[in-house]
Amino acid sequence: xxxxxxxxxxxxxxxxxxxxxxxxxxxxxxxxxxxxxxxxxxxxxxxxxxxxxxxxxxxxxxxxxxxxxxxxxxxxxxxxxxxxxxxxxxxxxxxxxxxxxxxxxxxxxxxxxxxxxxxxxxxxxxxxxxxxxxxxxxxxxxxxxxxxxxxxxxxxxxxxxxxxxxxxxxxxxxxxxxxxxxxxxxxxxxxxxxxxxxxxxxxxxxxxxxxxxxxxxxxxxxxxxxxxxxxxxxxxxxxxxxxxxxxx
Amino acid sequence: xxxxxxxxxxxxxxxxxxxxxxxxxxxxxxxxxxxxxxxxxxxxxxxxxxxxxxxxxxxxxxxxxxxxxxxxxxxxxxxxxxxxxxxxxxxxxxxxxxxxxxxxxxxxxxxxxxxxxxxxxxxxxxxxxxxxxxxxxxxxxxxxxxxxxxxxxxxxxxxxxxxxxxxxxxxxxxxxxxxxxxxxxxxxxxxxxxxxxxxxxxxxxxxxxxxxxxxxxxxxxxxxxxxxxxxxxxxxxxxxxxxxxxxxxxxxxxxxxxxxxxx
Numbered sequence: 093x094x095x096x097x098x099x100x101x102x103x104x105x106x107x108x109x110x111x112x113x114x115x116x117x118x119x120x121x122x123x124x125x126x127x128x129x130x131x132x133x134x135x136x137x138x139x140x141x142x143x144x145x146x147x148x149x150x151x152x153x154x155x156x157x158x159x160x161x162x163x164x165x166x167x168x169x170x171x172x173x174x175x176x177x178x179x180x181x182x183x184x185x186x187x188x189x190x191x192x193x194x195x196x197x198x199x200x201x202x203x204x205x206x207x208x209x210x211x212x213x214x215x216x217x218x219x220x221x222x223x224x225x226x227x228x229x230x231x232x233x234x235x236x237x238x239x240x241x242x243x244x245x246x247x248x249x250x251x252x253x254x255x256x257x258x259x260x261x262x263x264x265x266x267x268x269x270x271x272x273x274x275x276x277x278x279x280x281x282x283x284x285x286x287x288x289x290x291x292x293x294x295x296x297x298x299x300x301x302x303x304x305x306x307x308x309x310x311x312x313x314x315x316x317x318x319x320x321x322x323x324x325x326x327x328x329x330x331x332x333x334x335x336x337x338x339x340x
Numbered sequence: 341x342x343x344x345x346x347x348x349x350x351x352x353x354x355x356x357x358x359x360x361x362x363x364x365x366x367x368x369x370x371x372x373x374x375x376x377x378x379x380x381x382x383x384x385x386x387x388x389x390x391x392x393x394x395x396x397x398x399x400x401x402x403x404x405x406x407x408x409x410x411x412x413x414x415x416x417x418x419x420x421x422x423x424x425x426x427x428x429x430x431x432x433x434x435x436x437x438x439x440x441x442x443x444x445x446x447x448x449x450x451x452x453x454x455x456x457x458x459x460x461x462x463x464x465x466x467x468x469x470x471x472x473x474x475x476x477x478x479x480x481x482x483x484x485x486x487x488x489x490x491x492x493x494x495x496x497x498x499x500x501x502x503x504x505x506x507x508x509x510x511x512x513x514x515x516x517x518x519x520x521x522x523x524x525x526x527x528x529x530x531x532x533x534x535x536x537x538x539x540x541x542x543x544x545x546x547x548x549x550x551x552x553x554x555x556x557x558x559x560x561x562x563x564x565x566x567x568x569x570x571x572x573x574x575x576x577x578x579x580x581x582x583x584x585x586x587x588x589x590x591x592x593x594x595x596x597x598x599x600x601x602x603x
Contacts, residue, residue: 105405105407105409106409113405114405114415114418114419114422115405115406115407115409115410115415115418117418118409118410118411118414118415118417118418119409119410119414120472121410121414121417121418122410122411122414124468124471124472127471129471129472129474129477132474134475136474137474137475138474138475139474140472140473140474140475140476141473141474141475141476141477142476144558144561144562147469147472147473147558147562148561148562148565149418149421149422150472151468151469151472151562151565152421152565152566153414153417153418153421154468155372155565155566155567156365156368156369156372156417156421157413157414157417159368159372160364160365160368162365162413162417164411164413164414167342168342168343168344168411169344169411170344170408170409170410170411171408171409171410238541
């Protein structure tokens with residue numbers, strides 16, 4: 093059965109931003125109906141292991157199909173019965189060529205030292221870019237952080253705090269800054285921090301008047317933001333930056 | 341011609357016919373949201389029309405984006421569902437209180453024949469909900485069974501700690517079996533050590549406790565999702581016992597009645 097999944101890691105089409113796309117959800121619902129969850133592509137299985145929102149969507153679609161006697165049958169299924177292999181979107185040879193190009197670029201780039209002196213924000217972007225080129229640790233910028241995700245949207249310590257925007261899971265375009273508006277703690281000095289999904293702090297801003305702003309990061313992905321006072325966490329939020337914000 | 345190919349042909353040649361063929365899905369989805377209190381029964385037809393209108397407008401992008409991995413019917417169901425939710429959001433921006441209404445009483449009588457058959461279906465649905473956790477399914481099964489003190493099998497442990505030998509597995513099992521019924525802190529400590537061994541990440545007692553509590557909440561939510569059922573942590577525990585111990589007959593009658601009442 094596993095030979096169906098030769099495109100492990102190939103996520104194109106099954107994901108839309110940080111979540112499963114319509115077809116990703118549909119494929120998982122079919123798998124649930126056919127008891128073939130283990131044959132789903134690894135990326136989909138991993139995502140379902142972390143994302144309650146997608147689990148809810150999948151089980152709801154499954155429920156609708158079950159209620160209407162429309163569950164798929166294995167023999168008819170375009171993915172599970174044919175076992176078609178889908179090729180990697182970027183061939184290994186292409187990736188190798190990019191690696192060599194990146195190495196040459198680093199050696200030749202006279203200003204490479206400047207990168208090391210760049211502010212934290214640019215360094216983080218650069219390291220992400222570099223790890224993307226090299227395949228690195230196959231980091232998925234949209235994977236929810238196991239440590240931060242369970243806390244997203246929670247108010248800690250001070251119930252007076254009311255976050256108006258952004259809401260947990262809001263999606264922003266790459267040209268849109270993170271704009272924070274909150275009530276209840278105006279007049280107090282708070283620290284707003286932006287973290288990537290590995291917990292690396294990418295930017296900071298002090299606030300005290302109920303609003304703050306942080307510039308968008310260098311690449312799309314799932315990010316978390318923290319509001320704290322005197323080193324104590326008050327609120328943890330999350331936001332996605334993607335290249336194009338779709339209306340639906 | 342296989343059914344998917346036929347539907348695909350309609351998508352490209354006669355989308356109106358495809359829509360007619362799938363109308364029952366839209367109707368069911370809207371009815372589901374009527375039953376949950378999200379849509380006023382009087383607005384039902386209006387919602388069906390709005391969803392169909394939006395679907396027609398999306399036909400070109402559906403043709404482009406559908407890659408024939410799922411069944412087209414399932415794919416369109418996800419689209420109908422998402423369109424329904426979008427329409428509810430647009431129409432109900434100012435009255436979100438409706439969303440949180442308890443399901444009307446008639447739902448209880450509609451869903452609850454108070455029979456063993458219904459419970460069997462719920463147990464089966466619980467199994468589906470557990471399998472939805474993808475890569476985390478093995479961990480979820482293991483931790484739930486340990487938390488509910490349901491005996492574990494070596495194979496279940498091996499699915500989580502893939503590289504463990506039989507001797508190590510037996511040792512873990514022995515430790516897990518000797519945890520006292522009331523001694524949750526010790527169980528969490530033990531599962532924390534196990535998660536360090538299996539996943540190589542920090543697993544404090546508190547982290548394990550939180551993880552299990554959150555997954556139980558997730559399961560309760562999945563079990564109730566748009567179904568009109570009112571499962572609680574207690575009924576999910578009953579379902580887990582039934583699911584993990586299919587031959588188990590020792591469910592006490594009062595607890596079984598509680599499950600029936602909730603359905």
